[in-house]
Amino acid sequence: MKHTTPLILSHFLFLWLIQPIPSHAFDSIFSFGDSHTDTGNINILAKKLARSVYSDNLPYGQTFFHRPSGRYSDGRLIVDFLAEEFDLPYLKPYLGKNGTFRQGANFAVDGATALDPTFFKQHNLTDDVSPVSTSISSQLQWFKELKPKLCQTMKECRDYFGRSLFFVGLIEGRDYIEMYPELRLMMSYAPAIIQIIAGTVKELLDEGARTVVVSGNMPMGCLPSILTALKFRDDKSNSSYDRNTGCIKRYNILSTYHNSLLFKAVKELRVKYREAKIIYADFYGPVMNFVRFPQRFGFTSKPLLVCCGKGGEYNWFPDKMCGSPNVTACQNPSAYLNWDGLRLTEASYRYIARSWLRGPCANPPIIDGHAKEDSP
Numbered sequence: 001m002k003h004t005t006p007l008i009l010s011h012f013l014f015l016w017l018i019q020p021i022p023s024h025a026f027d028s029i030f031s032f033g034d035s036h037t038d039t040g041n042i043n044i045l046a047k048k049l050a051r052s053v054y055s056d057n058l059p060y061g062q063t064f065f066h067r068p069s070g071r072y073s074d075g076r077l078i079v080d081f082l083a084e085e086f087d088l089p090y091l092k093p094y095l096g097k098n099g100t101f102r103q104g105a106n107f108a109v110d111g112a113t114a115l116d117p118t119f120f121k122q123h124n125l126t127d128d129v130s131p132v133s134t135s136i137s138s139q140l141q142w143f144k145e146l147k148p149k150l151c152q153t154m155k156e157c158r159d160y161f162g163r164s165l166f167f168v169g170l171i172e173g174r175d176y177i178e179m180y181p182e183l184r185l186m187m188s189y190a191p192a193i194i195q196i197i198a199g200t201v202k203e204l205l206d207e208g209a210r211t212v213v214v215s216g217n218m219p220m221g222c223l224p225s226i227l228t229a230l231k232f233r234d235d236k237s238n239s240s241y242d243r244n245t246g247c248i249k250r251y252n253i254l255s256t257y258h259n260s261l262l263f264k265a266v267k268e269l270r271v272k273y274r275e276a277k278i279i280y281a282d283f284y285g286p287v288m289n290f291v292r293f294p295q296r297f298g299f300t301s302k303p304l305l306v307c308c309g310k311g312g313e314y315n316w317f318p319d320k321m322c323g324s325p326n327v328t329a330c331q332n333p334s335a336y337l338n339w340d341g342l343r344l345t346e347a348s349y350r351y352i353a354r355s356w357l358r359g360p361c362a363n364p365p366i367i368d369g370h371a372k373e374d375s376p
Helices: 006-017 041-048 078-085 117-122 136-150 154-162 173-179 183-206 224-231 249-272 284-292 346-358
Strands: 028-032 104-106 164-168 211-215 277-281
Touching: 028 078, 028 136, 078 164, 078 346, 136 154, 136 183, 154 164, 164 183, 173 183, 183 211, 183 249, 249 277, 249 284, 284 346
Parallel strands: 028 104, 028 164, 164 211, 211 277
Antiparallel strands: none
């Protein structure tokens, strides 16, 4: 795909959001990732350790579920909108061991990393902000534990997983945050992170997956949590910020570097697995369009503000996070891009999901098998 200006891309995205989307059949969805995809595994793990998590409390879940649902948002996530599109139930967290998983399972966990948690401890990088430490390798192991309950023979498994949608969502966010603010360190470990993500996709393809969605990274320099953290460090010069967006330039460069490596890995997998559909899902582009042209999507003219938070320039402060006592949400979450300083609102996830289903922000689109596979 040739270079597309943000203005043109946002125009195409806006037009697509008002168009009907035809269905395409999948019998199940299997999902991996972090808090952008988790539908309750973190809550289950935390309770086993007698720990508490913010997503157990209102106002999480207030928009759609009207109660905390294990999701770090005011409502549905991208994976929920994918399930709706294919007439499948919302994915149950695998660790809940609740009923059958014939129509899919969610292995994603808030705070999960691509690199193994022991790596961060060995390098004295962890801040231990998560009540649990898991990695994508743990999620892949859970999938393999579940497999015998879904199919028995190699042929049966390939047929079953061939009719399934596999979603490898954001997983690298905390890897980079653990290394913050050492940008050179983040950049140096990006290839290793990509190798792990690509290796996970390869294992799923070897198990019989034939449609895999692989999500790129979001613009980290636009996260209110990182923007706030920078205010307390010595680098506060105006040159650090993109004057058009207010985002931190060097951390967005990290995100684009990560995404370029990931897309290259996806292209290499396509060569080896020609019978499979491996989709690169652009997370960076839609979010940057929301930041640049917020009002086109019904968002407030200050898109870096957090809906659920308290204090500071971005309505986010680390000791007054969403779900904490006396921290309330904005009156209209659908008018906000950012929900809690780290994750997005249901409205944002809805727009992104739709742009992945038929484009222009997925390569190729999920439900268009004839789209040309090209550069992001």
